[in-house]
Structures are given as C-alpha cells and as structure tokens.
Amino acid sequence: MNSLALAAAIGLVCAVTILVALRGGHRSRTTADVYVAARSVRPWFNASAIGGEYLSAASFLGVTGLIVLSGRDGLWYPVGYAAGFLMLLLFVAAPLRRSGAYALSDFALVRFRDERAAKALGYAVLGVGWLYMLPQMHGAALTVRTVTGAPGWVGPLIVTAVVIASVVPGGMRSITLVQAVQYWLKLAALAVPAAALIFGFATSRGPVAVELALPASTQPPLVTVSLLVALVFGTLGLPHVLVRFYTNPDGASARRTTVIVICLVCAFYLIPTALGFLAVASGAIGSTPDTTVLQLPTLLLDGPLSVALAALVAGGAFAAFISTSSGLCIALAGVIGRRFFGGTVDGFRRGALLAALVPGALALVTSSTALAGVIGSIFALTASTIAPVLLAGIWWRRCSGPGAVAGIVTGALVCGASLGAAALGVGTGTLWGGLLGQPALLSVPCAIAALVIASYRSPGPADADAILARLHTP
Template identity: 55%
Template sequence: MNPAIGYTALISVSVITALIGFYGLRISRTTSDFYVASRTVRPWWNASAIGGEYLSAASFLGIAGLIVVSGIDALWFPIGYTAGYLMLLFFVAAPLRRSGAYTIPDFAQARLNSTRARYVTSLLVVAVGWFYIVPQLHGAALTIRTTTGLPSWVGAGAVVVIVCLTVITGGMRSITFVQAFQYWLKLTALAVPAIFILLLVTGAAGGPAGGVPAGAEFFPASDPLGGDSTYRVASLMIALLFGTLGLPHVLVRFYTNPDGAAARRTTLIVLGLLSLFYLFPTVYGVVGRVFLPGGAARSPDATVLLLPGTLVGGLGGDILSALVVAGAFAAFLSTTSGLVVSLAGVISQDLLGGSVRGFRIAAVAAVIVPLGVALLTDSLGLAGSVGLVFAFTASTVCPLLLLGIWWRGLTDAGAIAGMLTGGVLCGAAIILGARVGVESPWHDLLTQPAAWTVPAAFLSMVLVSLATPQRRSVTMARFMTKLHVPERPLSSPNPRG
C-alpha cells in the first residue's frame, strides 16, 4: 500500500475529529455538559454515537480476520454483538436512564446505599475500560504499520493524543458529535469498497479480480465448518449477550437521553445500525479467504485494510484503500473516546471531586495505563481479545445491573461478593488460558470462561444477599419505584442534540 494513502487518510480523520471536538467546546459550559451532555441527546444522535463507539477495532478489523482464520464459526461474533442490544433494550436501557446517575458507580451507591459497593464497582469499571482500550491501541498500531510503515507506537500514541484533546476540550457533548460522525464514516468506509469488491468477485465488473478463480472455494470442504465445540459457542454467546449490558462506555450514553422512552428508542435504532454495519466485515472476511490467502495468514486482522487495493488496483484501489484506512482509524478514535469519557467520569467523581477540571485530569490519567500495556505487548486476534473483555464484564458489572434493577433483595454485601467472585474467576481464567495449549482438557474452559463465571457471579450475589437481609438499603423501595415508573412526557423538548 502506498504510504501517502495512509498519511492522507489518517491526517484527514484526525483533523476532522479535532475540528468537531473543538466545536463541542463552544457549547460545553456546565459540569452536566461534560458528564452527560445535560441529558439532551435525542435518539438518532445518540444511536449514531453509540454505534460509533461500540464498533471498535474488533468490529472493523477483527471480525473479518476471524472469518479468514476460523470460517463460519466467526459469524457468532457479529450475531452476539448485535443481539446483546436486545438484552439492553428489554432489561437495562430505560431503568438505567431513570436512575438519574452519571456513572455506573453512582447507580451502585444510589441502589445499595453503600460507599464500599461504589468503590468496588469503580475499580471494576476502570479495569474493564483499560482492558477494552488496549485492543483499540493495538488496532491503531496495526493500521499505522500496515499503511505507512511507521513504528507501531506511532499509531497508539496518535490515538491517545487525539482522544485526550477531544475529550478534555468538550467532554460528553463534544464526544457525542464526534462519535455520531465517526459511525457514518465507518459505515461508508466499509460499504463503498465492499460494493466494488462484490461486483468484481461476482464478475459483474471487469478488473484484476475477474471473478472467482476456477476451483476456488470460500469455505472448502477441508475446513472444519462449525468446528468449535458446543461449549465454546454457548460460552461466547453468554459473554457477548451479557457483556453488552455492562460495558461502561455504552451504558453512560443512556444517561444522556432526555428520558427512559428516548433510551428505548435509541436502543432500537442502534439494533438497526449495527445489523447494517456487520454485513460488510462479513463480506471482507469471506472474500479474503480466497483472494488474500497468503497476506491474511500472516496478519488476518489486516484483511480489511489490504483487500480493496489488492482486488481493485490502480487509482480506484488507492481511493478505496484510503477510505478504509480512514474508517479504521475512526473506529479506534471513537471507541477509545467513549471509554475515556466513561472512565474520566468515574475517576473524577470518586477521586477528584467531580469538577470539570477533575474530569480533564482524569481523562488524561485514564489512558496512561492502557497505553503502557499496549506498547509492551503484541496484538492478539482483535475480536478474540475483545471477546474476553465481554466475558469479564458479563461476570462483574452485568449481575450488579440486572439484579440491582429487577430484584429487591439485592444487598451491598451480595453485590460486592458477586462482583469479586466473577472478577477473580474470570480474570484467573484469562491469565491461565493464555498459558495452556490447545491440547489441554482445560483449554476451552479457560479461553471461554463466561459459561461458568457468569453463573458463579449471579449465584454468589443471590446467596450472600439472602444471607444478609438486614443490609438491604432503607431507600430501596423508593429507588426501585424511580427505576420502573415511566416519566411524564417532556412538554417542551430541547431542540439541541
């Protein structure tokens, strides 16, 4: 790939992102603007912003790479990523918005009337955010290395600098505009080249591809179709479905809706936007199995970056490659921005007094640890590494939210016990899973732990709560009513957002 293509695309996305972020600075004046955009973001804007931050490196690059390596088994990832929003729609979106909280730890303290539960939740939210930022920085490093030939640290460093500038200038108000723009950029960046690729592959247009080579098969009979065990598939789906309910950067966006009804509409729109987007990484993965067997084998996560230039060629291939590179970089920026905003809110509220200045300091602090980890480690399969983050979130934050919203018997002791049980078990499984070989009888249990760590977390939370009924919050009944009684419709909607 011509390095000039990479430079042009990366600089363009960076400049546009910075300009939109600085525009957000002009209208971000209050603490509420920085934390939750003053709760005035309307469903279409919010859904686009959620799509922008949710569609991370794992979605833009990782799914295609997994399809190249694993074939049909990898299709469970886009299914799970999208279906998780059905769970969010049914069980979490509207009640969480009605809670009136700024962050997940705010919700924990209000529901359980416990500062200990709040601090444990804060630690876990920060851990989830850090784990999720690292694959984004790995994806940026891969993109920079593939498209420009520059060292990997340049990509990770560039994402951190741009995200920090955007977040500290305008907070949530600014990031909402940035992420909404970046969703549509990512969709366009995948869809337009995919259309040209399909035309070439099907022989509907001329070009270097000239249709599928004779004898080529997208899923040859020698490949193990559906080779993953039933346990691995079930555990992955548990991780993706329940993990979506606990992602801090997604949940914080529902605090920006005007009311619970708007939160539900936002979730419905997100389902449509995600379903549309995930069609295209699938196309790249399937076509890449035939047309990039060598390059994809060396670096499967680069399939999306390499395929347009390889198949189309010439000036058209250069233009399409630039578009894909721009979309990839937007994916890293938007997801990292959402994570930094959510982490900055938690760190600022708990340690720095909750001021705008504290928010800005916390935003910088939130990226230091993941940047160090990314620079010291090599990238694994992006979709697979993010899948482990979903398993950890499903084992910790998700039980707190589901039981906190729907079960009156939850106590602070039960919540803490369940979150720590799930976190310790899942964290240990992830660490040990990286050390065991494929032939080990423990391999599946450790590399896909959600099937047993999520039930363990829920069970611990329920049993300890039942054993400590005296620790139920005295304000529980009033707070539960607040969660489940719909608000009055807004009489004069704010036109902003």
C-alpha cells in the same frame, strides 16, 4: 501501497475529529455538560454516537479476520455483538436512565446506598475500560505499521493525543458529535470498498457461480455457548455504552435509542462479514488475519482505485480506534472524576487525562494479535462483573451492596484465573481447556451465585421499594 496517501487519510480523520470535537464542545461549561451532555441528546443522534463508539477495532478489523482464520466459528462474534443490544433494550436502558446517575459508581450509590459497592463497581469499570482501550491502541499500531510502514508505537501515540484533544476540553457534549459522525464514516469506509471489491470480483469470475465453503466449526458446542454468554452479557455491561444512556432526556428516549442502535449495528456487521466471505472466496488473505480488511483493496484491484479504497479503509479504521477509545475515556473519566476529584468540571478533565494516558502508555510496552479474540476475553470479564450487578440491581429487590461486591470480586477472580490457566496451556485441545479460554459459562454463574448468597446474608437498603419504583416508573 501508496503509503503517503494512506497516511494522509489517517491524518485527515484525526484532524476532522479534533475540529468536530471543538465545535461540539464549545458550550461545555457545567458538570452536566461534560458528564452527560446536559441529558439532552435525542434518540437518533445518540444511537449514531453509540454505534460510533461500540464498533471498535474488533468490529472493523477483527470480524473479517476471524472469519478468515476460524471460518464458521468467527460468525458468532457479530451475532453476539448485535444480540447484546436486545438485552440492553429489554432490561437496562430505561431504568438506568431513570436512576439519574452520572456514572456506574453513582448508580451503585443510588441503588444500594453502599459506598463499598460504589467503589467495587467503579474499580470494575476502570479495569474493564483500560483493558478494552488496549486493543484499540494495538489496532492503531497494526494499521500504521501495515499501511505506512511506520513503527507501531506511532499508532497509540496518535490515538492518545487525539482522544485527549477531543475529550478533555468538552467532555460528553463534544464527543457525542464526534462519535455520531464517525459511525457514518466507518460505515462508508467499509461499505464503499466492499461494494467495489465484490462487484470487481463477481465481474472477473463471469457468470459462473462461486462455491464458497467456510472452514467447519472446530469449537465444542459448550465453548460456543460460553462465547455467546460473554458477548451478550458483556455488551450489556460495557461502561462506554451504558454511560450514553445517561445523556437521553428520559427513559422512553433511551429505549428508542436502543432500538435504532440495534438496526445500525446489524447493518454495519453485514459488511465485515461479507468481506470475510470475499477474502475466503478469492484467497486474498492479508499478511495477518487482522490486516485482511486493510489489504483487500490492493490484493484484488490495481491502480489509483485500489489506493483510494485502501485509504478510505485506513481512515475508517482509525475512526474506529478513536471513537471507541473516546467513549471509554468518557466512561472512565466519569468514574475517576466523581470518585477522586470531587465530580467537578475540572475533576472530569483531570480524570479524562488520566484515563487516556494509562492505556496509551501500556500499549507502548505490550502487543496483541487476534483483536476480536482479545475483545472476547474482555467481554467475558465484563459479563462476569458489571452485568450481574446491573441486572440484579435493576430487577431484584433483595440485591444488596455486599451482594454486589461479592458478585464483582467472585466474577473477576474466576474469570481471571480461568484466562490465566488457559494462557499457561492448561487443558489445551480439550473441552475443559476451551472453557478456560472462554470462561463466561464458568465465571458468570459463579458471580451470580456469590451475589445471591451474599445478598440473602445481608440486608439491602430500607428504601429498596422506593428506589425500584423510581427505576421502573415512566
């Protein structure tokens, strides 16, 4: 690989990101500007931004890697990632926008009139957000190490610096433009190399059809169901996706945004899936499954074209890390700024700085492999904590603040204990061990049960009917 060309591609993406952010955020002066882009983002533009921040390291690198590594089991990830937005469309998008909140902790105050519920949901957002940012940093480290040979710690430092430079000055108004541009950059960064590689491979094989057999599924069906529960309900509760719906002008535009997002996300996931099939068919596997996308151009092609395509993929990968990290930083800054720094513009900026520095520092002392698999565990945590409270708060009148707290705490404990047991090797090779490693089928019902029991044992807000009418009335 021509490491200089690949490093230049990464540098160009970072420079353009900062310039676009400064361009988009030069008018950010009010609280509404930095927290929710003055609630003025139109559906098509907002959908592109959601696509930009949602398609993370796990999507860009991990989906192809999982297909290479796990065969048919890996195909469930793009299915689950895309299907979660249907849940958002049907059950969450419009009511969440009508709540008038700036952050999920604000939604808890509006719905439950309970400070403890607001704190619990805010802490859940912080935990999920920081855990989700770590794989983006690890993906950056993997990319820098693979394409340039530089030490891995360079990647997290670059992502952290770019996120701070992009988010802190202009907040949501600046990063919306960045994420919208980066969706289309990421799509092109995979689509163009994929088209060239597939054409080159088909041409080299001649007219003889290629028989492609992915490795058969090795997961028990219940583990696959648990994975899908995690991915679908986890998507519904992702804080950096939910916060984007606050930026729509009204509930109807939030729904239209979600319809467009479903189309954009499905279109994107066809490409890493196709690259996974191509890697298996050609035998062109990277040094690790997650590096296959980065190395495919140079494994299948020679000369300047292979370097140009590899540079495009490397630049797109960094766009994925930066865009998702920026969206998470916005969501975390909203909670930190509103809960700890008075909810002012300056409070948001201080919160954004803290939100970016914590995972950047953690990434320097941790490492990760199997990016999509790690993200699957984080989705299980999100599905067990934020998603049940959000759904019950929007659709069940009896849901109360103590019920929300009980659901969050129970879901977090059961999910965390299960993942910890799996890490220690409990039940390895058995159905029980598989469910511990992918625990949504265990932890989500426990969270819902705790929420329901505690809600029946404690009264909800006296004006619950009025609140629900506000959430559901166009």
